[in-house]
Amino acid sequence: GLVDVYRQLHPDTTDACYTWWSNRGQAYAKNVGWRLDYHFATPKLAALAKQAAIYKDQKFSDHAPLTVDYDFAL
Structure with a gap:
């Protein structure tokens, strides 16, 4: 019953959504x-x-870091 908020706002995303890269083989650079x-x-x-x-x-x-902005007041 939970929603992946990033995917909801970016339904067509591809490799732009990566949040982790191995320290091997220059994964971040590639x-x-x-x-x-x-x-x-x-x-x-x-x-x-x-x-x-x-x-x-x-x-x-x-x-x-993954950040999400919500429209609500505390």
């Missing part, structure tokens, strides 16, 4: 990775998701 980092939400909360992005401007580790 963009040969996997999407290991997810944001799952209930359907009601997922409906409030406005934007999801994978931050690749700077490499911190073998993972790239």
Whole structure:
């Protein structure tokens, strides 16, 4: 019953969605990775998701941060 929020907002994504790259064989440089980092939400909360992005401007580790912006007030 949970929704993959990134996939909901980017249904046609391809290798742009990778969030992890092996440290072997220059996987990051060749963009040969996997999407290991997810944001799952209930359907009601997922409906409030406005934007999801994978931050690749700077490499911190073998993972790239996945962020989701929601339209709700606390």
